[in-house]
Amino acid sequence: MDMALDQMSDISDDALLVLFANGDRGAAHSLTSRLTPRVLAHAYRMTGNRAEAEDVAQEAMLRLWKIAPDWRQGEAKVTTWLYRVVANLCTDRLRRARLAPLEAAPEPEDERPSVVEAMQQQARADALQAALGELPDRQRQAVVLRHIEGLANPEIAEIMQLSVEAVESLTARGKRTLATALKHRQDELGYTE
Amino acid sequence: MTQGNDDMSALDSHFAAARNTAPTPSSDLLARVLSDAEAVQAGQVQTRMASTPRGTPLAQLFRALGGWPAMGGLTTAAVAGLWIGISPPAALQEMTDGYLGPDTTVYLIDTSADVALGLIEEAS
Numbered sequence: 001m002d003m004a005l006d007q008m009s010d011i012s013d014d015a016l017l018v019l020f021a022n023g024d025r026g027a028a029h030s031l032t033s034r035l036t037p038r039v040l041a042h043a044y045r046m047t048g049n050r051a052e053a054e055d056v057a058q059e060a061m062l063r064l065w066k067i068a069p070d071w072r073q074g075e076a077k078v079t080t081w082l083y084r085v086v087a088n089l090c091t092d093r094l095r096r097a098r099l100a101p102l103e104a105a106p107e108p109e110d111e112r113p114s115v116v117e118a119m120q121q122q123a124r125a126d127a128l129q130a131a132l133g134e135l136p137d138r139q140r141q142a143v144v145l146r147h148i149e150g151l152a153n154p155e156i157a158e159i160m161q162l163s164v165e166a167v168e169s170l171t172a173r174g175k176r177t178l179a180t181a182l183k184h185r186q187d188e189l190g191y192t193e
Numbered sequence: 194m195t196q197g198n199d200d201m202s203a204l205d206s207h208f209a210a211a212r213n214t215a216p217t218p219s220s221d222l223l224a225r226v227l228s229d230a231e232a233v234q235a236g237q238v239q240t241r242m243a244s245t246p247r248g249t250p251l252a253q254l255f256r257a258l259g260g261w262p263a264m265g266g267l268t269t270a271a272v273a274g275l276w277i278g279i280s281p282p283a284a285l286q287e288m289t290d291g292y293l294g295p296d297t298t299v300y301l302i303d304t305s306a307d308v309a310l311g312l313i314e315e316a317s
Contacts, residue, residue, distance in 0.1 A: 020230070023238045028230035036226050041215040054222050061226045065233035124210035147208040148215075179200035182207060 013078035014071060021068040028065075036061060038149075039082055045144040046090035048133045056093065060085045076158070083149075083159045087141050094137060131181040139174035146171045 008016060008030040016034075019027035039060050043053035063085055064078070071078075132140050138160070145156045146167075153171075157164045218226075 020234060021237065023234060025231065025234070028227060028234055032223060032227045032230060036218045036223060037215075040218045040222065044216045045211070050216060053216065054219075057218070057222065058225050058229065062229045062233070065230050068233075069237055121210040121213055124207045125214040128207040128211050147205075148211050150212075175201065175204060178207075179204045182204060183200055186203070 014073045017068050017071045017078060018073060021071065032061070035082060038079065039086055042083060042086050042144065042149060043090060045132060045148055046087065046140060047093065048129050052093060056086055056089045059089055080155060080159050083145065087159070091137050127182055127185050128178070131178050131185065134181060135174050135177060139170050139177070142167055142170035143174035143178065
Protein backbone atom coordinates (compact mmCIF):
# COMPACT_ATOMS: atom_id res chain seq x y z
CA MET A 1 0.00 0.00 0.00
CA ASP A 2 1.34 3.43 -0.89
CA MET A 3 1.18 5.89 1.93
CA ALA A 4 0.00 9.38 1.20
CA LEU A 5 2.69 12.00 1.40
CA ASP A 6 2.81 13.98 4.58
CA GLN A 7 0.64 16.85 3.42
CA MET A 8 0.46 18.48 6.82
CA SER A 9 4.17 18.92 7.31
CA ASP A 10 3.83 22.38 8.86
CA ILE A 11 1.45 21.23 11.56
CA SER A 12 2.91 20.13 14.90
CA ASP A 13 2.45 16.58 16.13
CA ASP A 14 0.13 17.53 18.94
CA ALA A 15 -2.05 19.72 16.70
CA LEU A 16 -2.33 16.77 14.32
CA LEU A 17 -3.34 14.60 17.23
CA VAL A 18 -6.17 17.00 18.04
CA LEU A 19 -7.26 16.89 14.40
CA PHE A 20 -7.13 13.10 14.56
CA ALA A 21 -9.36 13.11 17.64
CA ASN A 22 -11.81 15.30 15.72
CA GLY A 23 -12.09 12.65 13.02
CA ASP A 24 -9.65 14.08 10.45
CA ARG A 25 -8.42 11.16 8.34
CA GLY A 26 -5.59 13.17 6.82
CA ALA A 27 -4.18 13.60 10.31
CA ALA A 28 -4.13 9.83 10.75
CA HIS A 29 -2.14 9.50 7.52
CA SER A 30 0.29 12.23 8.45
CA LEU A 31 0.94 10.97 11.95
CA THR A 32 1.39 7.42 10.67
CA SER A 33 3.94 8.38 8.04
CA ARG A 34 5.70 10.87 10.31
CA LEU A 35 5.97 8.90 13.53
CA THR A 36 6.04 5.21 12.60
CA PRO A 37 9.63 5.33 11.22
CA ARG A 38 10.93 6.92 14.43
CA VAL A 39 9.01 4.53 16.63
CA LEU A 40 10.15 1.52 14.63
CA ALA A 41 13.79 2.62 14.60
CA HIS A 42 13.80 3.16 18.34
CA ALA A 43 12.07 -0.15 19.00
CA TYR A 44 14.60 -1.90 16.79
CA ARG A 45 17.53 -0.34 18.64
CA MET A 46 15.99 -1.42 21.92
CA THR A 47 15.09 -4.99 20.95
CA GLY A 48 17.54 -5.81 18.18
CA ASN A 49 14.80 -7.77 16.47
CA ARG A 50 12.87 -6.53 13.47
CA ALA A 51 9.70 -8.54 14.04
CA GLU A 52 9.55 -7.55 17.72
CA ALA A 53 10.22 -3.94 16.77
CA GLU A 54 7.32 -3.95 14.30
CA ASP A 55 4.96 -5.32 16.94
CA VAL A 56 6.14 -2.72 19.44
CA ALA A 57 5.78 0.07 16.87
CA GLN A 58 2.23 -0.95 16.02
CA GLU A 59 1.28 -1.23 19.69
CA ALA A 60 2.85 2.13 20.56
CA MET A 61 1.01 3.83 17.72
CA LEU A 62 -2.24 2.13 18.76
CA ARG A 63 -1.80 3.61 22.24
CA LEU A 64 -1.27 7.00 20.66
CA TRP A 65 -4.54 6.72 18.71
CA LYS A 66 -6.39 5.74 21.85
CA ILE A 67 -5.05 8.57 23.96
CA ALA A 68 -5.75 11.21 21.28
CA PRO A 69 -9.10 12.47 22.70
CA ASP A 70 -7.48 13.02 26.10
CA TRP A 71 -4.23 14.55 24.80
CA ARG A 72 -3.46 17.85 26.48
CA GLN A 73 -1.72 20.14 24.04
CA GLY A 74 1.47 21.78 25.16
CA GLU A 75 2.11 19.53 28.14
CA ALA A 76 4.53 17.06 26.56
CA LYS A 77 5.90 16.39 23.11
CA VAL A 78 4.19 13.54 21.32
CA THR A 79 7.57 12.02 20.48
CA THR A 80 8.65 12.20 24.14
CA TRP A 81 5.53 10.30 25.11
CA LEU A 82 6.07 7.78 22.32
CA TYR A 83 9.70 7.12 23.20
CA ARG A 84 8.59 6.39 26.75
CA VAL A 85 5.85 4.02 25.59
CA VAL A 86 8.26 2.24 23.24
CA ALA A 87 10.81 1.83 26.02
CA ASN A 88 8.20 0.42 28.37
CA LEU A 89 6.89 -2.01 25.76
CA CYS A 90 10.42 -3.14 24.90
CA THR A 91 11.32 -3.59 28.56
CA ASP A 92 8.23 -5.73 29.08
CA ARG A 93 9.16 -7.91 26.13
CA LEU A 94 12.77 -8.15 27.20
CA ARG A 95 11.72 -9.26 30.63
CA ARG A 96 9.52 -11.97 29.19
CA ALA A 97 12.21 -13.31 26.93
CA ARG A 98 15.75 -12.08 27.13
CA LEU A 99 17.04 -11.21 23.73
CA ALA A 100 19.49 -13.06 21.60
CA PRO A 101 23.10 -12.94 22.87
CA LEU A 102 25.99 -11.30 21.04
CA GLU A 103 26.85 -14.39 18.97
CA ALA A 104 23.32 -14.63 17.63
CA ALA A 105 23.14 -11.03 16.52
CA PRO A 106 20.52 -10.39 13.87
CA GLU A 107 21.52 -10.75 10.27
CA PRO A 108 21.57 -7.68 8.07
CA GLU A 109 18.03 -6.67 7.27
CA ASP A 110 18.35 -6.23 3.59
CA GLU A 111 20.83 -7.26 0.96
CA ARG A 112 22.23 -4.03 -0.36
CA PRO A 113 24.23 -3.80 -3.53
CA SER A 114 27.77 -4.98 -3.03
CA VAL A 115 29.15 -1.55 -2.36
CA VAL A 116 31.99 -1.86 0.11
CA GLU A 117 31.06 1.21 2.07
CA ALA A 118 27.45 0.14 2.44
CA MET A 119 28.53 -3.28 3.62
CA GLN A 120 30.93 -1.75 6.10
CA GLN A 121 28.23 0.54 7.42
CA GLN A 122 25.90 -2.38 7.85
CA ALA A 123 28.62 -4.40 9.58
CA ARG A 124 29.29 -1.55 11.99
CA ALA A 125 25.59 -1.06 12.66
CA ASP A 126 25.11 -4.77 13.29
CA ALA A 127 28.11 -4.92 15.59
CA LEU A 128 26.78 -1.96 17.52
CA GLN A 129 23.34 -3.51 17.70
CA ALA A 130 24.80 -6.69 19.11
CA ALA A 131 26.79 -4.75 21.69
CA LEU A 132 23.73 -2.68 22.59
CA GLY A 133 21.92 -5.93 23.33
CA GLU A 134 24.43 -6.62 26.07
CA LEU A 135 23.82 -3.36 27.91
CA PRO A 136 21.39 -3.07 30.82
CA ASP A 137 18.02 -1.79 29.56
CA ARG A 138 18.30 1.72 30.99
CA GLN A 139 21.84 2.24 29.71
CA ARG A 140 20.80 1.04 26.27
CA GLN A 141 17.80 3.36 26.25
CA ALA A 142 19.91 6.37 27.27
CA VAL A 143 22.67 5.65 24.75
CA VAL A 144 20.24 5.06 21.89
CA LEU A 145 18.26 8.21 22.62
CA ARG A 146 21.40 10.33 22.94
CA HIS A 147 23.68 9.00 20.25
CA ILE A 148 21.39 7.44 17.65
CA GLU A 149 18.14 9.37 17.96
CA GLY A 150 20.17 12.50 18.71
CA LEU A 151 18.02 13.84 21.54
CA ALA A 152 19.29 16.33 24.10
CA ASN A 153 19.89 15.20 27.66
CA PRO A 154 16.97 17.20 29.18
CA GLU A 155 14.51 15.52 26.82
CA ILE A 156 16.01 12.11 27.56
CA ALA A 157 15.68 12.90 31.26
CA GLU A 158 12.00 13.65 30.69
CA ILE A 159 11.47 10.45 28.73
CA MET A 160 13.25 8.31 31.29
CA GLN A 161 11.93 10.32 34.24
CA LEU A 162 15.43 10.82 35.61
CA SER A 163 17.66 13.78 36.38
CA VAL A 164 19.95 15.08 33.65
CA GLU A 165 22.94 14.01 35.76
CA ALA A 166 21.60 10.45 35.95
CA VAL A 167 21.18 10.41 32.17
CA GLU A 168 24.74 11.62 31.68
CA SER A 169 26.00 8.93 34.01
CA LEU A 170 24.02 6.21 32.20
CA THR A 171 25.23 7.27 28.77
CA ALA A 172 28.85 7.55 29.93
CA ARG A 173 28.81 4.06 31.42
CA GLY A 174 26.99 2.69 28.40
CA LYS A 175 29.48 4.20 25.99
CA ARG A 176 32.44 2.80 27.89
CA THR A 177 30.94 -0.68 27.84
CA LEU A 178 30.08 -0.40 24.16
CA ALA A 179 33.55 0.83 23.23
CA THR A 180 35.12 -2.14 25.00
CA ALA A 181 32.70 -4.64 23.46
CA LEU A 182 33.21 -3.24 19.97
CA LYS A 183 36.98 -3.28 20.39
CA HIS A 184 36.78 -7.00 21.15
CA ARG A 185 34.40 -7.53 18.28
CA GLN A 186 36.71 -5.66 15.93
CA ASP A 187 39.64 -7.81 17.01
CA GLU A 188 37.56 -10.95 16.47
CA LEU A 189 36.32 -10.00 13.04
CA GLY A 190 39.53 -8.33 12.00
CA TYR A 191 37.97 -5.28 10.40
CA THR A 192 39.44 -1.84 10.70
CA GLU A 193 37.91 1.57 11.08
CA MET B 194 44.12 8.18 27.04
CA THR B 195 44.78 8.16 23.31
CA GLN B 196 43.56 4.60 23.11
CA GLY B 197 40.40 5.66 24.94
CA ASN B 198 39.87 8.52 22.48
CA ASP B 199 40.37 6.14 19.56
CA ASP B 200 37.81 3.77 21.03
CA MET B 201 35.30 6.59 21.45
CA SER B 202 35.98 7.81 17.93
CA ALA B 203 35.38 4.29 16.63
CA LEU B 204 32.18 4.20 18.65
CA ASP B 205 31.03 7.40 16.98
CA SER B 206 31.47 5.79 13.57
CA HIS B 207 29.28 2.92 14.76
CA PHE B 208 26.61 5.36 15.91
CA ALA B 209 26.76 7.07 12.53
CA ALA B 210 26.42 3.71 10.81
CA ALA B 211 23.39 2.91 12.96
CA ARG B 212 21.77 6.21 12.01
CA ASN B 213 22.45 5.62 8.32
CA THR B 214 21.03 2.11 8.37
CA ALA B 215 17.94 2.79 10.47
CA PRO B 216 15.17 0.34 9.62
CA THR B 217 12.35 1.77 7.55
CA PRO B 218 8.79 0.64 8.08
CA SER B 219 7.46 -1.82 5.54
CA SER B 220 4.33 -0.92 3.62
CA ASP B 221 2.62 -3.73 5.49
CA LEU B 222 3.45 -2.18 8.88
CA LEU B 223 2.29 1.26 7.72
CA ALA B 224 -0.96 -0.27 6.49
CA ARG B 225 -1.52 -2.00 9.84
CA VAL B 226 -0.82 1.18 11.80
CA LEU B 227 -3.16 3.18 9.57
CA SER B 228 -5.83 0.54 9.80
CA ASP B 229 -5.64 0.71 13.62
CA ALA B 230 -5.83 4.50 13.40
CA GLU B 231 -8.96 4.45 11.28
CA ALA B 232 -10.66 1.83 13.44
CA VAL B 233 -9.93 3.74 16.66
CA GLN B 234 -10.93 7.04 15.05
CA ALA B 235 -14.25 5.63 13.83
CA GLY B 236 -14.98 4.29 17.32
CA GLN B 237 -14.14 7.61 18.95
CA VAL B 238 -16.33 9.58 16.55
CA GLN B 239 -19.20 7.13 17.07
CA THR B 240 -18.86 7.38 20.84
CA ARG B 241 -18.90 11.16 20.68
CA MET B 242 -22.02 11.18 18.51
CA ALA B 243 -23.77 8.71 20.79
CA SER B 244 -23.05 10.85 23.82
CA THR B 245 -24.58 13.93 22.19
CA PRO B 246 -28.29 14.17 23.28
CA ARG B 247 -30.80 14.40 20.43
CA GLY B 248 -34.37 13.88 21.74
CA THR B 249 -37.70 14.77 20.11
CA PRO B 250 -38.16 17.71 17.70
CA LEU B 251 -39.76 19.67 20.57
CA ALA B 252 -36.75 18.98 22.78
CA GLN B 253 -34.43 20.03 19.93
CA LEU B 254 -36.42 23.29 19.52
CA PHE B 255 -36.21 23.82 23.27
CA ARG B 256 -32.39 23.46 23.11
CA ALA B 257 -32.19 25.62 19.98
CA LEU B 258 -34.00 28.45 21.77
CA GLY B 259 -31.51 28.36 24.59
CA GLY B 260 -32.92 25.90 27.11
CA TRP B 261 -34.39 26.82 30.49
CA PRO B 262 -32.76 30.27 30.87
CA ALA B 263 -34.34 31.46 27.63
CA MET B 264 -37.63 29.78 28.53
CA GLY B 265 -37.77 31.73 31.81
CA GLY B 266 -37.61 35.04 29.97
CA LEU B 267 -40.14 34.00 27.34
CA THR B 268 -42.60 32.77 29.94
CA THR B 269 -42.35 35.97 31.99
CA ALA B 270 -42.97 38.10 28.91
CA ALA B 271 -45.92 35.96 27.82
CA VAL B 272 -47.57 36.04 31.25
CA ALA B 273 -47.05 39.82 31.52
CA GLY B 274 -48.60 40.31 28.10
CA LEU B 275 -51.60 38.16 28.99
CA TRP B 276 -52.13 40.04 32.26
CA ILE B 277 -52.04 43.43 30.53
CA GLY B 278 -54.53 42.12 28.00
CA ILE B 279 -56.98 40.85 30.62
CA SER B 280 -56.64 43.75 33.01
CA PRO B 281 -55.19 46.80 31.27
CA PRO B 282 -53.64 49.33 33.63
CA ALA B 283 -55.64 52.51 34.25
CA ALA B 284 -53.00 54.67 32.52
CA LEU B 285 -53.50 52.71 29.30
CA GLN B 286 -57.27 53.12 29.50
CA GLU B 287 -56.88 56.90 30.04
CA MET B 288 -54.54 57.15 27.08
CA THR B 289 -56.89 55.35 24.74
CA ASP B 290 -59.85 57.36 26.03
CA GLY B 291 -57.93 60.48 25.10
CA TYR B 292 -57.31 59.26 21.58
CA LEU B 293 -60.45 57.34 20.83
CA GLY B 294 -63.08 58.60 23.21
CA PRO B 295 -64.57 56.99 26.34
CA ASP B 296 -66.86 54.60 24.47
CA THR B 297 -63.98 52.65 23.01
CA THR B 298 -62.88 49.36 24.50
CA VAL B 299 -59.26 48.42 24.05
CA TYR B 300 -57.98 44.85 23.71
CA LEU B 301 -54.24 44.22 23.66
CA ILE B 302 -53.17 40.92 22.28
CA ASP B 303 -49.51 40.12 22.88
CA THR B 304 -48.59 37.34 20.51
CA SER B 305 -44.91 37.10 21.40
CA ALA B 306 -42.29 38.57 23.68
CA ASP B 307 -40.60 40.55 20.96
CA VAL B 308 -43.42 41.69 18.81
CA ALA B 309 -46.29 43.38 20.51
CA LEU B 310 -49.28 43.69 18.24
CA GLY B 311 -52.06 45.79 19.50
CA LEU B 312 -55.42 45.32 17.97
CA ILE B 313 -57.90 47.96 18.69
CA GLU B 314 -61.43 47.14 18.18
CA GLU B 315 -63.92 49.78 18.36
CA ALA B 316 -67.00 48.95 20.36
CA SER B 317 -70.10 48.99 18.37
